Amino acid sequence: MQRIAVVGSGPSGIYAAQALVAHPLLPGVRVHVLDRLPCPYGLVRYGVAPDHEKIKSLQQSLRAVLEHERVTFVGNVPVGGDGVSPEQLGGLYQAVVYCVGAATDRPLGIPGEELPGSHSATDFVSWYSAHPDAAAGRFALRARSVVVIGIGNVAVDVARILARGADELRPTDVPEPALGALAGSRVREIHMAGRRGPSQARFTTKELRELGALPGARITVDPAELVLDPAYAGTAPGSPPLPAMVRRNLDVLRGWAADASADGRTPARTIGLRFYLRPVALLERRGRVAGVRFARTAPDGTGGVRDTGTFEEIDAQLVLRAVGYRGMPLPGLPFDPVRGTVPHLAGRVLRGAVPSPGQYVAGWIKRGPTGVIGSNRSCAKETVASLAEDAPLLAGRPAAPDPVAALRAYGLRPVEWDGWLSIERAEAALGRSLGRGPVKIPDWPGLMDAARGDSLA
Template sequence: MPGRARISRAAASGAILELPVGRSTAVPSVPSATASQSPPRLRVAVVGAGPSGVYAAQGLVRDEAGPVAAVDVLDRLPCPYGLVRYGVAPDHEKIKSLQNNLRSVLEHPRIRFLGNVTVGADGVRPPALLRAYHAVVYCVGAATDRRLGIPGEDLRGSHSATDFVSWYSAHPDAATDGFTLGARSAVVIGVGNVAVDVARVLARRSDELRPTDMPQGALESLARSGIGEISMVGRRGPSQAKFTTKELRELGTLPDAGVRLREDELSLDPGYRDPEGLPSAVRRNLTVLRGWAREAGERTGPPPSRSLELRFYLRPVEVLDDGAGAVRGVRFERTEPDGRGGVTGTGVYEDIEAQLALRSVGYHGVPLTGLPFDERSGTVPHEAGRVLRDGAASPGEYVAGWIKRGPTGVIGTNRPCAKETVTSLLADADALSEARGPLAADPLEVLREAGQEPVGWQGWLGIETAEAELGRHLARSTVKIPDWEGLLAAARAGA
């Protein structure tokens, strides 16, 4: 992320913020809270404007007569919605429409969105936030991906699926030149929903992606892509795969892309052979796979231009070097069920040719300066959402979402998770109100002292307007702006 902007002298009175070279010149500040309103009994900050943060904010203001009168939702990006904007695949319009529900929460009169605010080592620290708020709820997600820990993982052409998703989702921190997609074949390591998304985007034709909000650079790169063979590989069997049935079925509906399976790999799985007793969601997945395996033997006509093969019981052991520092394939060891729900290696190896390797083996939280952190689980220690320091609840500090429970569940899982945390905070409301000394007149003072330049709701609306205009210019629907400079320029125009 580019360096933070400086605060001009005029900004001290809430007027103009001065940006460094390369980010344009003036961004109007966010208006302070209305002076005529009586001071809130409880002022709360929610750090993170993704689903868990928005659900937490919603719970805090649900009761008009409740103890919380004002909530600021802070986010490092100038855009709200978190992974709904930057993690949901662009061709999943129905899921992306969840933004409309999150939007209605952020437009609540007692909730204020403050984007472009970094919390942690490079921005405002947790102790400073507690000078501005009675309580802070951290909903910062799991910001990094898990690594495979195998030789060749850092070769050119080897990436995390997280980076690939950020690129085609227009995240402003994404590399803009890392996915030229000159490959003939690709390997996606993992069999969860993110792996399915990545494989599906690679297998789609550009005319299918053109109606989406995918950034123009990514769309053009995918249009030039010569990838014809895509392998999605799991180290265990199909009954242990983490994809959902809806996501899986989509792979079989792609125009001009065919799904392939290997019956010998499917039949290795005891659950595939006898699904009785398995959870219903797993049985539905196996039904889809059986149907594809049966159809493969009946298929006639010309082969599709792209092939998507699902492989199982293969464990990655090395990303292979082409001799010039780039990927030429991935070596896997054949595994087999160990009878205890896991797998064991067989000593038999197979190389899958690929010039693009994408790992999708999970996420992991990262420490936030000023908060305790459990490296093993990648979460902040807590009890019912209350942050624990040395085993005791830290007054005024709470967590929700992935940083609380780890990277598990779907978007809807964040709602009960946030509800538990909000319940704890509201139970503590009287103690928080009594224990905290005088707060800053407005939190913006504390944020600006830490070098932050908040982008408010009007700034976000300016970004929406600019993205709609960009889409019209390109004869497309709305097209996302993929860079910091463009986002902040649009926010300035909107504000």
């Protein structure tokens, strides 16, 4: 084996590259980590909240892999569409591992979802994370009331960023347009709602507690909704014990419900955690979102929920849905539209029931948007083990002596590691000019100018 391409430079792609250069059956193999963006790290750069500095520091260990002598980062290389096709990549590399993640959000599928003022949480996260595909002025934050639909960590992140003051986020790498919008935010009420109960929420206890630590914000919980959950009051005799995280989450919510009295001061913002509410329509006024109509649900006794026949409406001028991610088909690869993944056998891409020679998948496009960042390591190792088993067959496939030159011949403008380092210098210089630490460049022209050295650096 001489050359392997990994498509995607998020954790799954970088862990795949790490496993490839470390595998004893692949001595001397060289790996190109391709990405559509000129910047590496995927959701660690563009999905982790800016105030989660400990998680964002994972970039340093990912960086070490990209600096390995047999690993090369090649950014600004889209695969599919106007970029390079999987068929063309197959002619440049002996094997290709696709780690393209789950690039879009799950829609609610309810009336009014398309109204102005209705957005996916993915769009909102991309905006405050300076993703170059996000429109710079998309969120003016003139709404007084916001509904976040979802009770997972993304929903908690969105609620927390909306409730934070701009001064708290100034030390982070939040781009200037987003920081300015957050400084002038009119948001006073944030409602986070899910159709299930608190014991079935997807947020972690650490994320949940961070909401209660926000200065100037008060958390509200409806005790009547908590007691609906059979797990809230404790398990029945003989029932299996609750998972530790669920038990801790319920303890936090129990404490907030017991401390419902105000301290006499008016908080800058309130965050209301709501349960057993299923969105059925977004309400409209003057052509924009004006609220959300929910059907009240209740436990059905089998772990699910049932509609009760009653409804509740919450006023809102901004609605953000955070109900999960979904993989997108890649032209030239098979795709399972139900699961939102590429069909595979231990990471080998399947066309029907037959493995496709030289094509592999890892990460969310392989298993769906599940698990935490660390889950990608074992997922990547499984895929690389399959590739290593296939190495005797793959070694006979041709590989281009200079794939980057071939990509340029296809009309692409690859950004290699030196270009990424130039972007880093430009972001540090931008931050210094604003009296801040490094600040992300939020647009394609700015990133490409920086990659060429045409910037403040």
